[in-house]
Amino acid sequence: MHDHQHPHSALTPEQLQQQLADAGLRATRQRLLILGSLLVLPGHPTAEQVHQRVTEQLSSVSLGTVYKALDSFVAAGLTRRVASAEGSRRRYDADCTEHHHLVCADTQEIIDYCDPQLDDLIRNFFAAKGLPGFQPHSFSLHVTGNRVADSSAAGPAKQTT
Ligand SMILES: [Zn+2]
Secondary structure (H helix, E strand, O other), X not given: OOOOOOOOOOOXXXXXXXXXXHOXXXXXXXXXXXXXXXXXXXXXXXXXXXXXXXXXXXXXOOHXXXXXXXXXXXXXXXXXXXXOOOOOXXXXXXXXXXXXXXXXXXXXXXXXEOOHHHHHHHHHHHHHHOOOOOOOOOOOOEEEEOOOOOOOOOOOOOOOO
């Protein structure tokens, strides 16, 4: 057990139970396993990846059960669904803090991107312009591009068509 908690580090069963309870969900054994698996998987796993991890511990859990549990986590605000590129599988994000996503068009890898300066920019933009008939709560940018070698100049990784 560690004193420091990171969003993607393994939680104790008690902590998982508490998360479910806080979200108003009954802490069944399956839900505990599914939430625990989601939290330790790196990045933004698909339901299939979560399912595979869960079945390593409890082989009787079906993919449908995993989908249903993940949906209930999303509805309860424990998990977010990542808006991903068309045609790709649903991806889940256990990190519910505000952040943006860089999506690699080649590999479908989703990279978390945080920048308070960018958040301020967006917030100030909408504060100045206003959104008629709409009150924004949060922002999440979805930037599509391609990974480029780090050694090259750190320019924008935009793909021109
Ligand atoms: Zn994310």
